[in-house]
Amino acid sequence: MQALQVIELFAGLDANGQAVIERMPVKVSEEDDSCQLVKSPAFVKGIASGDKIKLRPGSQDFELLERSGNLCIRVLSRADISPIAEALAPELEKLGGELDTETERMLVFSIHVSCGFKAIEALINKYVDGQNSVWLYGNVYDPQDGETPLNWWQPILDEN
Known part of the structure:
Protein backbone atom coordinates (compact mmCIF):
# COMPACT_ATOMS: atom_id res chain seq x y z
CA MET A 1 0.00 0.00 0.00
CA GLN A 2 1.33 3.39 -0.91
CA ALA A 3 -0.32 6.66 -1.70
CA LEU A 4 -3.17 8.08 0.38
CA GLN A 5 -6.12 9.03 -1.81
CA VAL A 6 -9.82 9.79 -1.42
CA ILE A 7 -12.38 7.63 -3.19
CA GLU A 8 -16.14 7.98 -3.46
CA LEU A 9 -18.37 5.06 -2.47
CA PHE A 10 -22.11 4.63 -2.96
CA ALA A 11 -23.82 4.42 0.46
CA GLY A 12 -27.44 4.11 -0.66
CA LEU A 13 -30.36 6.41 -1.36
CA ASP A 14 -31.65 9.18 0.89
CA ALA A 15 -35.33 9.80 1.71
CA ASN A 16 -35.74 11.71 -1.58
CA GLY A 17 -34.27 8.88 -3.65
CA GLN A 18 -30.99 10.75 -4.23
CA ALA A 19 -27.69 8.85 -4.13
CA VAL A 20 -25.64 9.21 -0.95
CA ILE A 21 -21.93 9.21 -1.77
CA GLU A 22 -19.31 8.96 0.97
CA ARG A 23 -15.76 10.18 0.45
CA MET A 24 -13.28 7.78 2.08
CA PRO A 25 -9.53 8.12 2.60
CA VAL A 26 -7.69 5.00 1.43
CA LYS A 27 -4.19 3.70 0.85
CA VAL A 28 -3.95 2.55 -2.75
CA SER A 29 -1.76 -0.40 -3.68
CA GLU A 30 0.45 0.25 -6.70
CA GLU A 31 0.48 -3.50 -7.42
CA ASP A 32 -3.22 -4.18 -7.97
CA ASP A 33 -5.09 -0.87 -7.44
CA SER A 34 -6.77 -2.28 -4.34
CA CYS A 35 -7.64 0.19 -1.59
CA GLN A 36 -7.23 -0.19 2.16
CA LEU A 37 -9.65 1.90 4.22
CA VAL A 38 -7.94 4.33 6.58
CA LYS A 39 -11.08 4.77 8.71
CA SER A 40 -14.51 3.21 9.07
CA PRO A 41 -17.29 4.75 7.02
CA ALA A 42 -20.21 6.67 8.48
CA PHE A 43 -22.73 5.53 5.86
CA VAL A 44 -21.36 2.76 3.62
CA LYS A 45 -22.43 -0.61 5.02
CA GLY A 46 -20.43 -3.79 5.32
CA ILE A 47 -16.87 -2.47 5.68
CA ALA A 48 -14.55 -1.06 8.35
CA SER A 49 -11.16 0.55 8.81
CA GLY A 50 -8.32 -1.59 7.48
CA ASP A 51 -10.51 -3.58 5.09
CA LYS A 52 -9.13 -4.05 1.59
CA ILE A 53 -11.52 -3.29 -1.28
CA LYS A 54 -11.36 -2.90 -5.04
CA LEU A 55 -13.46 -0.36 -6.90
CA ARG A 56 -15.60 -1.71 -9.69
CA PRO A 57 -14.64 0.07 -12.93
CA GLY A 58 -16.87 2.99 -13.87
CA SER A 59 -18.89 2.97 -10.65
CA GLN A 60 -18.82 3.93 -6.99
CA ASP A 61 -19.42 0.33 -5.99
CA PHE A 62 -16.72 -2.00 -4.65
CA GLU A 63 -15.74 -5.59 -4.04
CA LEU A 64 -14.55 -6.55 -0.57
CA LEU A 65 -11.21 -8.36 -0.92
CA GLU A 66 -10.08 -8.81 2.67
CA ARG A 67 -11.38 -7.97 6.12
CA SER A 68 -9.11 -6.38 8.71
CA GLY A 69 -11.00 -7.80 11.68
Whole structure:
Protein backbone atom coordinates (compact mmCIF):
# COMPACT_ATOMS: atom_id res chain seq x y z
CA MET A 1 0.00 0.00 0.00
CA GLN A 2 1.33 3.39 -0.91
CA ALA A 3 -0.32 6.66 -1.70
CA LEU A 4 -3.17 8.08 0.38
CA GLN A 5 -6.12 9.03 -1.81
CA VAL A 6 -9.82 9.79 -1.42
CA ILE A 7 -12.38 7.63 -3.19
CA GLU A 8 -16.14 7.98 -3.46
CA LEU A 9 -18.37 5.06 -2.47
CA PHE A 10 -22.11 4.63 -2.96
CA ALA A 11 -23.82 4.42 0.46
CA GLY A 12 -27.44 4.11 -0.66
CA LEU A 13 -30.36 6.41 -1.36
CA ASP A 14 -31.65 9.18 0.89
CA ALA A 15 -35.33 9.80 1.71
CA ASN A 16 -35.74 11.71 -1.58
CA GLY A 17 -34.27 8.88 -3.65
CA GLN A 18 -30.99 10.75 -4.23
CA ALA A 19 -27.69 8.85 -4.13
CA VAL A 20 -25.64 9.21 -0.95
CA ILE A 21 -21.93 9.21 -1.77
CA GLU A 22 -19.31 8.96 0.97
CA ARG A 23 -15.76 10.18 0.45
CA MET A 24 -13.28 7.78 2.08
CA PRO A 25 -9.53 8.12 2.60
CA VAL A 26 -7.69 5.00 1.43
CA LYS A 27 -4.19 3.70 0.85
CA VAL A 28 -3.95 2.55 -2.75
CA SER A 29 -1.76 -0.40 -3.68
CA GLU A 30 0.45 0.25 -6.70
CA GLU A 31 0.48 -3.50 -7.42
CA ASP A 32 -3.22 -4.18 -7.97
CA ASP A 33 -5.09 -0.87 -7.44
CA SER A 34 -6.77 -2.28 -4.34
CA CYS A 35 -7.64 0.19 -1.59
CA GLN A 36 -7.23 -0.19 2.16
CA LEU A 37 -9.65 1.90 4.22
CA VAL A 38 -7.94 4.33 6.58
CA LYS A 39 -11.08 4.77 8.71
CA SER A 40 -14.51 3.21 9.07
CA PRO A 41 -17.29 4.75 7.02
CA ALA A 42 -20.21 6.67 8.48
CA PHE A 43 -22.73 5.53 5.86
CA VAL A 44 -21.36 2.76 3.62
CA LYS A 45 -22.43 -0.61 5.02
CA GLY A 46 -20.43 -3.79 5.32
CA ILE A 47 -16.87 -2.47 5.68
CA ALA A 48 -14.55 -1.06 8.35
CA SER A 49 -11.16 0.55 8.81
CA GLY A 50 -8.32 -1.59 7.48
CA ASP A 51 -10.51 -3.58 5.09
CA LYS A 52 -9.13 -4.05 1.59
CA ILE A 53 -11.52 -3.29 -1.28
CA LYS A 54 -11.36 -2.90 -5.04
CA LEU A 55 -13.46 -0.36 -6.90
CA ARG A 56 -15.60 -1.71 -9.69
CA PRO A 57 -14.64 0.07 -12.93
CA GLY A 58 -16.87 2.99 -13.87
CA SER A 59 -18.89 2.97 -10.65
CA GLN A 60 -18.82 3.93 -6.99
CA ASP A 61 -19.42 0.33 -5.99
CA PHE A 62 -16.72 -2.00 -4.65
CA GLU A 63 -15.74 -5.59 -4.04
CA LEU A 64 -14.55 -6.55 -0.57
CA LEU A 65 -11.21 -8.36 -0.92
CA GLU A 66 -10.08 -8.81 2.67
CA ARG A 67 -11.38 -7.97 6.12
CA SER A 68 -9.11 -6.38 8.71
CA GLY A 69 -11.00 -7.80 11.68
CA ASN A 70 -12.21 -4.36 12.74
CA LEU A 71 -15.78 -3.61 13.69
CA CYS A 72 -17.37 -0.36 12.51
CA ILE A 73 -19.44 1.18 15.32
CA ARG A 74 -21.70 4.17 14.75
CA VAL A 75 -23.16 6.23 17.59
CA LEU A 76 -25.94 8.72 16.85
CA SER A 77 -27.44 11.35 19.15
CA ARG A 78 -30.43 13.70 19.02
CA ALA A 79 -28.38 16.32 20.89
CA ASP A 80 -24.73 17.36 20.96
CA ILE A 81 -22.73 14.14 21.03
CA SER A 82 -19.56 15.57 22.59
CA PRO A 83 -20.37 14.39 26.16
CA ILE A 84 -20.68 10.82 24.86
CA ALA A 85 -17.48 11.19 22.85
CA GLU A 86 -15.56 12.51 25.87
CA ALA A 87 -16.63 9.52 27.98
CA LEU A 88 -16.71 6.70 25.42
CA ALA A 89 -13.68 7.43 23.22
CA PRO A 90 -11.05 7.02 25.96
CA GLU A 91 -12.68 3.78 27.12
CA LEU A 92 -12.69 2.27 23.63
CA GLU A 93 -9.13 3.51 23.05
CA LYS A 94 -8.01 1.51 26.11
CA LEU A 95 -9.23 -1.58 24.22
CA GLY A 96 -7.34 -0.53 21.08
CA GLY A 97 -10.30 1.19 19.42
CA GLU A 98 -10.09 4.39 17.45
CA LEU A 99 -12.47 7.32 16.97
CA ASP A 100 -12.52 7.74 13.19
CA THR A 101 -15.16 10.43 12.78
CA GLU A 102 -16.86 12.91 15.10
CA THR A 103 -19.59 15.29 14.02
CA GLU A 104 -22.11 17.21 16.09
CA ARG A 105 -24.44 14.20 16.31
CA MET A 106 -22.44 11.17 15.16
CA LEU A 107 -19.37 9.17 16.16
CA VAL A 108 -17.74 6.40 14.14
CA PHE A 109 -15.34 4.01 15.86
CA SER A 110 -13.16 1.14 14.69
CA ILE A 111 -12.22 -1.61 17.13
CA HIS A 112 -10.88 -5.11 16.56
CA VAL A 113 -13.43 -7.90 16.99
CA SER A 114 -11.00 -9.85 19.20
CA CYS A 115 -11.91 -7.44 22.04
CA GLY A 116 -15.17 -9.36 22.18
CA PHE A 117 -18.72 -8.36 21.36
CA LYS A 118 -19.88 -8.57 24.98
CA ALA A 119 -17.11 -6.31 26.30
CA ILE A 120 -17.56 -3.77 23.50
CA GLU A 121 -21.35 -3.69 23.80
CA ALA A 122 -21.28 -3.39 27.61
CA LEU A 123 -18.93 -0.44 27.34
CA ILE A 124 -21.00 1.37 24.71
CA ASN A 125 -24.24 0.72 26.58
CA LYS A 126 -22.78 2.54 29.64
CA TYR A 127 -22.84 5.80 27.66
CA VAL A 128 -25.55 5.34 25.01
CA ASP A 129 -29.07 5.35 26.49
CA GLY A 130 -31.06 3.98 23.52
CA GLN A 131 -33.47 6.92 23.47
CA ASN A 132 -31.56 10.17 23.07
CA SER A 133 -28.62 8.28 21.64
CA VAL A 134 -28.32 4.95 19.83
CA TRP A 135 -25.53 2.87 18.36
CA LEU A 136 -25.21 0.24 15.66
CA TYR A 137 -22.63 -1.85 13.90
CA GLY A 138 -21.75 -0.89 10.34
CA ASN A 139 -20.30 -4.22 9.22
CA VAL A 140 -21.86 -6.98 11.32
CA TYR A 141 -25.17 -7.49 9.52
CA ASP A 142 -25.98 -8.13 5.86
CA PRO A 143 -26.22 -4.73 4.11
CA GLN A 144 -29.27 -5.93 2.18
CA ASP A 145 -31.56 -6.99 5.04
CA GLY A 146 -29.79 -5.41 8.04
CA GLU A 147 -30.56 -8.46 10.17
CA THR A 148 -28.57 -11.49 9.04
CA PRO A 149 -25.17 -11.70 10.79
CA LEU A 150 -22.30 -11.83 8.31
CA ASN A 151 -20.25 -14.06 10.66
CA TRP A 152 -16.94 -13.00 9.07
CA TRP A 153 -15.49 -12.80 12.59
CA GLN A 154 -15.89 -16.49 13.46
CA PRO A 155 -12.44 -17.59 12.18
CA ILE A 156 -10.81 -14.67 14.03
CA LEU A 157 -12.54 -15.47 17.32
CA ASP A 158 -11.84 -19.20 16.90
CA GLU A 159 -8.09 -18.39 16.74
CA ASN A 160 -8.15 -16.55 20.09
